Amino acid sequence: MRKSITLVIAFVFFLCGALQAYAQTFSWHDPMLETSSVINGRAWEGEIGSSYARLPERFQQRVPLKVWNLSRNAAGLSVKFSTNTRNLQIKYTIADAPQLPNMSKLNQAGIDLYATNASGHTHWIGNHMQWNWGDTITFTFRNLEVKNGVYELILPPYSTVTSLKVGCDEGASFRFMPSRKDKPVVVYGSSIVQGASPSRPGLIWTNILKRLTGYNIVNLGFSGSCLMEPALFDAISEIDAKCFIIDPIPNSYRLTDKEITERIRYGVLSIRKKSKAPIIVSESYPQADIVFNPRAEERMRTANKALQAAVNQLQKEGVAGLYYQFSKDIPFTEDAMIEASHPNDIGCVAYAKAYEKMLKTIFRK
The missing domain is CATH 3.40.50.1110 (SGNH hydrolase)
Structure with a gap:
């Protein structure tokens, strides 16, 4: 009996070590550290700058308070990037907010991912419940087979995103795509x-x-x-x-x-x-x-x-x-x-x- 317990404990430590090692293989990329904007869906790109907000600061005293607070939510915002990675992890934090009764948590505070392949076809990529809803939220996408795909990461519509990083396999190519400049x-x-x-x-x-x-x-x-x-x-x-x-x-x-x-x-x-x-x-x-x-x-x-x-x-x-x-x-x-x-x-x-x-x-x- 004691030997069985010892084997179980050893296996648990091995598994934890393996998972930790796996997590450490990601290299991280922060959209806000780019020299030019990579955030899509914002109308005042030059003013909003390094935040996932939708209205620039000069409107704070002009619009109703509730509108201003809601403008901090990332509704409609997205980030595009190209990579040949097999595994992706999105790691982000959001401001505290109550869960709304008429909203799924996945929609209120989650992200979504689409990818366009070499043929120009865009497809949704499911997360298969590989997430962690802690103080830092993570969504992991494993064993992807999109070679040099262009991904679009859609941000949570009813949350204020305070930080975000995209992780890919070490050694994989990665670059953020510039934000769209065409008239919206x-x-x-x-x-x-x-x-x-x-x-x-x-x-x-x-x-x-x-x-x-x-x-x-x-x-x-x-x-x-x-x-x-x-x-x-x-x-x-x-x-x-x-x-x-x-x-x-x-x-x-x-x-x-x-x-x-x-x-x-x-x-x-x-x-x-x-x-x-x-x-x-x-x-x-x-x-x-x-x-x-x-x-x-x-x-x-x-x-x-x-x-x-x-x-x-x-x-x-x-x-x-x-x-x-x-x-x-x-x-x-x-x-x-x-x-x-x-x-x-x-x-x-x-x-x-x-x-x-x-x-x-x-x-x-």
Whole structure:
């Protein structure tokens, strides 16, 4: 019996030593130590600098406090790199935050990984539950067979990333790819834009849209806080964009019809003073559970009408390049939401396809 215990103890020490040795074979690469930016999805690259935030410091006193705090979250941000490594480990830390009840932990605080092979095909890479959710979070991807692949690491949408490193096998080639410089599609909206509530970050609808279209996407979703304040539109109008998407009603339905009209007018006209890029204004999502609960979102549907009337008036006044997306154009099914307020994976695909269709129509003209 004593001999068996001794053998077990010896095996445990051997295993621990082997795992420690394996962990020490990684060489580490920090995106923030690069001489030029490698962070995709940020509109103010030159100002934001060495952080995984979405608004520059000069907006702190201009925008609402909640918007400012949410802008520290890494929604829509990603890092691309090329490597021939067989094993990858992502090691990062995030600021403390409560776990949200309508959000999977994997989506709120996890990362996601995609890779493009030599044939130009992009594929998702699963983690197979090789993670550690400690003070320092690690996601490990083993035995990869992508030779000289280009990887895209998608950051957590509802977390403030305070540090991040990418580990690859010692001796493997590695380089970060420069951040995209092409004009982005800028999406301003609510929690649904920020990333609630698919199962993982790659399935946020803005990230799906990026893969479907190939466009550079800037995610300016602010959970519970898309109220079309003039300060937000002043900020957004600074961006040299390919297209602007304004998706406000899931939060702005709380405003009066008069406020909705005034704020969307201010926003559209502010953008149009500085940019000729197309502007898409979107209604809220369709109500998925309307059959047995037909009055649950009557105020939201009324707000949609106020929004539509305001856009129609702007079009009549000659505002060019202004488009409107109706609720019915988002192809929801009854299985598209998690609690009738936020889309799940199915709903996020529906959102992305609706916007893909509209963008194709706009840029085909």
